[in-house]
Amino acid sequence: FFVRLKLRRAEGVGTLSRTDILSSFFPSVICIILVMKIRRASHSNSWYTGDVRELDSQLSTWLDNASFAHGPAKAIISPHAGYSYSGPCAAHAFKNINPETVDRIFILGPSHHLYLNNSCALTVADYLETPFYNLKVDSEICKILKKSGEFVDLKLSDDENEHSLEMQMPYVAKVMENRAEAFTVVPILVGSLSFERERVYGEILAPYLQDPRTLFVISSDFCHWGNRFRYTYYDEKHGEIWQSIKNLDKMGMDSIETMNPHAFDAYMKNYRNTICGCHPIGVLLHAIDTLHNTQQGLSFSLKFVQYAQSNKCHSERDSSVSYASASVVTN
Known part of the structure; x- marks a missing residue:
């Protein structure tokens, strides 16, 4: 001009x-x-309300009902179903975040629609829309990660089709509302990874997990049970079907709490539990393991703070999805 x-x-x-x-x-x-790319809040008004006042009221109520049980969080595991199902459970993870200690947030979620063969994808968006305000993508970190050669670009259309990352964004915006201009996000869509590839990405992300001003949000639901999910594992000794599912998930949560990626991998191979975010969880466990093995002086503690099911299954005609929230702290 x-x-x-x-x-x-x-x-x-x-x-x-x-x-x-x-x-x-x-x-x-x-x-x-024109050069600014914004990822639309494509699941607003369907998976969660797009009305700002109503959404703020919902999240505030759920957060008020949760407790600061294991914080301040260095990382959290949070469900990603529609808020009417998993919103209250997710609050128990986000409640453990201290926004004053966070400058950057990595959000890792599984790919439900786009096939990513042993790889992860980075958004091409500059901002992520939420009903509250737009989250600023840390483009510099994305460039650094891209230079590793281990990440592909996530087309905007594919980005907007996926819900696992988006369902964390309104909660991130709410928890960080008093520092809306002071933090950035790094959304990563995680594909179907082998154990070795989980280790590769864990090693890449470990230095960021080590950063005291960086938070990780891991997006995952737990057991998807029923014929429509093609998973009907049932151990009758634990009682009704929903109780068997709870025990199955509890075994998985126990293996995750060890923070040993081998233990969680063995559990998944043994039970084939339909934990859709198993690979993002695996990446987190490998990042923690990397820092432990390199003797960086960091010690972590991972604890699950809430568990819920969308429905209690009593017969094989029923179906349900499980939700679990966890928090990771440094000791």
Whole structure:
């Protein structure tokens, strides 16, 4: 814009009219706007309300009903179903976050629709829309991660089709509302990874987990039980089906609490539990394990703070999804 003004003056034009100024200025503004990519809150008004007041009231109520049980969190595990199902459970994870200690938030979630073969994808968006305000993507960190050669670009359309990352965003915005301009996010869509590839990504992300001002949010539901999920494991010795599911999930949660990636991997291979975020969880466990093995002086504690089921299954015709919230702290 200012270059254009100088050119007009150099051409012998003295005073510029209002029309001249506007015609020079607005195309420049439009160009700036066009290069900004915003990921739409595509699941708003379906998976959760898009009404700001109603959403704020819901999240505030759920957070008020949760307790600061294991914090301040360095990482959390949070469910990603519709808020009417998993919102209250998720609050127990987010309650353990101290926003004053957070400058950057990594959000890792599983890919439900896009096939990512042994890889992870980074958003191409500059901002992530939420009903509250837009979350700023840490583009510099994304560039650094991309240079590792281990990440692919996530097309905006594929990004908006996925819900696992988006369902964490309104909660992030709510918890961080007093520091809305002071933090950035790094959303990572995690594909179907082998144990070895989980280790690779854990090692890449370990230095960020070590950063005292960085938080990790791991998005995962637990057991998806029923014929529609093609998973009907039932151990009758634990009582009714829903009680068997609870015990199955509890074994998985216990293995995660050990923070030993081998223990969780063995559990998954043994029971094939339909924990959709098993790979993001695996990446987190490998990141923790990497820091333990490199003797960085960090000691972690992982604790599950809430568990719920969408429905109590009594017969094989029933179905349910389990939700669990956890918090990781440094000792």
